[in-house]
Amino acid sequence: MFTNRKQAALQLAKALEKYSNQNVLVLGIARGGIETAYYIARQLNAELSFLIVRKLSHLQNPEYALGAMAEDGTVYYNPGHKTKISQEMLDNIEEQQQQEIERRKQVFRKVQVLPEINNRTIIIADDGIATGATIFAAIKMCKQKGAAKIIVAAPVCAKSTANELIKEADEVIMLTTPDQFMAVAQFYESFRDLSDQETLDFLKRWEKRAV
Numbered sequence: 290m291f292t293n294r295k296q297a298a299l300q301l302a303k304a305l306e307k308y309s310n311q312n313v314l315v316l317g318i319a320r321g322g323i324e325t326a327y328y329i330a331r332q333l334n335a336e337l338s339f340l341i342v343r344k345l346s347h348l349q350n351p352e353y354a355l356g357a358m359a360e361d362g363t364v365y366y367n368p369g370h371k372t373k374i375s376q377e378m379l380d381n382i383e384e385q386q387q388q389e390i391e392r393r394k395q396v397f398r399k400v401q402v403l404p405e406i407n408n409r410t411i412i413i414a415d416d417g418i419a420t421g422a423t424i425f426a427a428i429k430m431c432k433q434k435g436a437a438k439i440i441v442a443a444p445v446c447a448k449s450t451a452n453e454l455i456k457e458a459d460e461v462i463m464l465t466t467p468d469q470f471m472a473v474a475q476f477y478e479s480f481r482d483l484s485d486q487e488t489l490d491f492l493k494r495w496e497k498r499a500v
Contacts, residue, residue, distance in 0.1 A: 293479040294416050297444035297464070298325040302332035304462050305412065305442055309333045313410045313440075316340050316431075318423055319397060320488040322415035327491045329414055329442070337495050338404050340413070340430065341393045342423040343386040348378060354419075355379070357426035358386050360394060360403075363433060365426035396485050400492045407435035413458075416480075417473030418446040421454060428457050445476045 291297035310333070317326025317339045330337035341360035347353040355374060356366035364383065413427050424441055431439050440460040447470035454461045465476070474480040 291444055291477050293477060294321065294324045295328055297416065297477070298328035298414075299332065300464055301325070301414070301442055301444050301462070302329045304464060305329060305333060305440075308335065308410070308412065308440070311410065312336070313412055314338060314404055314406065315412045315414055316427070318342055318413070318415040318427060319393060320483040320485070323488050323491050324483060325416045325443070326412075326414040327495060329412065330495070335412070336404060338401060339397065339492070340403075340427050341390055341397065342426050342430075343390055344422055345379075345382050345386055347374065348382060354422040355382065357422040358383060358390065359426045359430040360390050361430055361433075362387075363426055363430040365422060365429050367420070367422060393485075397488065397492065400489060400496065406431055408437045410438040410440070411436045412440045412442055415443045417476060418443045418450055418454075418463075419470065419473060420447070421450040424454065425457060428454075445470075445473065 313335045315326045315330040315335050315337050317323035319339045319341050323339050326337055343358050344354045345356045345358055347355055358364050411431050413424060418424055428439055438459045441454050441458040442462045444464045446463040446466050448466040448468050451461055451463055451466045
């Protein structure tokens with residue numbers, strides 16, 4: 290059980306210590322993952338940025354992730370998704386999430402543009418990983434942009450998802466991979482969604498290099 294995102298991120302940074310001062314780029318998954326990435330980047334003396342990735346949820350069951358869409362339009366779908374939903378509904382879901390991605394880009398990209406990814410070592414960080422849809426989309430996007438090495442890091446990840454991530458990323462670093470996994474929040478004493486403003490505050494603090 291982690292106290293909060295900061296405490297979990299500082300523990301995770303210790304597990305990533307070999308990447309300290311190695312000019313890596315830490316990308317947090319907006320929004321909650323930005324807080325995690327902030328503390329990792331600070332501890333590793335790395336560069337901090339973020340990716341906007343949205344889960345593509347079934348319209349009748351929002352908790353069921355069909356896949357995810359990254360901010361550049363990269364789409365990842367879980368294997369077998371087409372057996373559960375029509376193409377028309379998939380198009381509607383993608384359009385809906387594209388609108389939210391554009392809204393977030395208007396908010397967050399005014400503070401920081403996405404740094405160069407080509408030929409760099411990338412740490413994709415989040416506060417926890419359940420199905421992994423957003424992470425798989427982020428990995429796909431980073432590969433398409435020419436990342437030299439991709440590390441996925443999170444304090445907690447469902448064991449089955451971690452096993453799948455190993456096949457896609459160059460390295461996967463998790464503090465715990467429980468068999469019984471219902472939601473990320475169950476592994477934190479204090480856990481809530483970050484608002485746009487709270488997320489912006491972390492980015493602005495980074496730009497000012499506030500401690």
